[in-house]
Amino acid sequence: MNETPSSGDGARPRRGGKPAEGQPVIDRAFALLGVFDSDHRAQTLGELAQRSGIPRSSALRLARSLVHAGALERLDDGRYVVGLRLLETASLAPRGHGLRSVAMPFMEDLFHVTRQHVLLAVREQHEALLVERLSALDASPVHYRVGGRLPLTTTGVGLVLLAFAPTTVQDHAIATYEPEQGRPRQGHDDICTPADLRRVLAEVRRGDHVFGRQSHPWPLNTVAAPVRDGGEVVAALSVVAPSTGFAEAGYGPAVRATARAVSRRLEEDGRRTTRPGNTRTAP
Missing domain, CATH: 3.30.450.40 (GAF domain)
Incomplete structure (x- = not known):
């Protein structure tokens, strides 16, 4: 029986436009983290913004905060990858x-x-x-x-x-x-x-x-x-x-x-x- 990836592993559909007024920062942060999957392990800022539907300027602020917290890491070429802090936290589940x-x-x-x-x-x-x-x-x-x-x-x-x-x-x-x-x-x-x-x-x-x-x-x-x-x-x-x-x-x-x-x-x-x-x- 084939264990094929579901929509949870594929590209998330772009929500488009500006986040709803008053949308919690934590929701946007998880939306940004959620665009990473097995086919998109390293992404540019533009790709993060496009795939999450978050405006580029907001995506940049979120990405910087997540890098500071260790949830994301920034490679030498400017792309972002998931940080080890998430692995550390997930291991406690x-x-x-x-x-x-x-x-x-x-x-x-x-x-x-x-x-x-x-x-x-x-x-x-x-x-x-x-x-x-x-x-x-x-x-x-x-x-x-x-x-x-x-x-x-x-x-x-x-x-x-x-x-x-x-x-x-x-x-x-x-x-x-x-x-x-x-x-x-x-x-x-x-x-x-x-x-x-x-x-x-x-x-x-x-x-x-x-x-x-x-x-x-x-x-x-x-x-x-x-x-x-x-x-x-x-x-x-x-x-x-x-x-x-x-x-x-x-x-x-x-x-x-x-x-x-x-x-x-x-x-x-x-x-x-x-x-x-x-x-x-x-x-």
């Missing part, structure tokens, strides 16, 4: 680094067994956010990166997260699902219509995992399962591998067992931090 630190030993075991792509993702509104990825050097090519966003409707981890998401999120995904001329959108071959998507989500909830295959743009299969904390699905774990030689009977139990092991560790960590004298912290 409990749904990112904390979850990753718990899951990593189990993911490494799964990786050594499968020698394929092993993914860990969480849901961020209407997309999946990739928290960690382990990949063999000779694994099939896939389009994703740690910190990148993936569609909920065309990826294994996305379908698991969507299946256990609030009803409003599921309804939005089903209502906006638009296959290409009756074919799936580079993902699950069995999902060609909104009705198919609804059916697959119900199957995920019943079976507590998803098996998916794709034939376009290249043949891949995936098995994904939910990771829980306190009974709530907080992440999804998957293996993505070439369709040739992919045995669901082999990969499926391994992925589900790994997801359950991570869930148990999260539960244990939660119980330890809620004992008398302790304050619960996110895993």
Whole structure:
């Protein structure tokens, strides 16, 4: 199943014109930072202004402030790149680094067994956010990166997260699902219509995992399962591998067992931090 970037990884549409009167500076700062992605890692001031829709003079003031704070860095050629201060701050996110630190030993075991792509993702509104990825050097090519966003409707981890998401999120995904001329959108071959998507989500909830295959743009299969904390699905774990030689009977139990092991560790960590004298912290 192809882990293709969603609109969250592509160029943001230009909002155009002057920011609304009274728009908070923090909103414009995040708009400026939001134009960086895997295809635009270094940008000139003009590119920042154009892609964010912020006037050049305002973009310059914001960029200078962000450089001073360490959120941006300015290269010798005048282009701007994301600063290390953002990495330092992001590493403290409990749904990112904390979850990753718990899951990593189990993911490494799964990786050594499968020698394929092993993914860990969480849901961020209407997309999946990739928290960690382990990949063999000779694994099939896939389009994703740690910190990148993936569609909920065309990826294994996305379908698991969507299946256990609030009803409003599921309804939005089903209502906006638009296959290409009756074919799936580079993902699950069995999902060609909104009705198919609804059916697959119900199957995920019943079976507590998803098996998916794709034939376009290249043949891949995936098995994904939910990771829980306190009974709530907080992440999804998957293996993505070439369709040739992919045995669901082999990969499926391994992925589900790994997801359950991570869930148990999260539960244990939660119980330890809620004992008398302790304050619960996110895993």
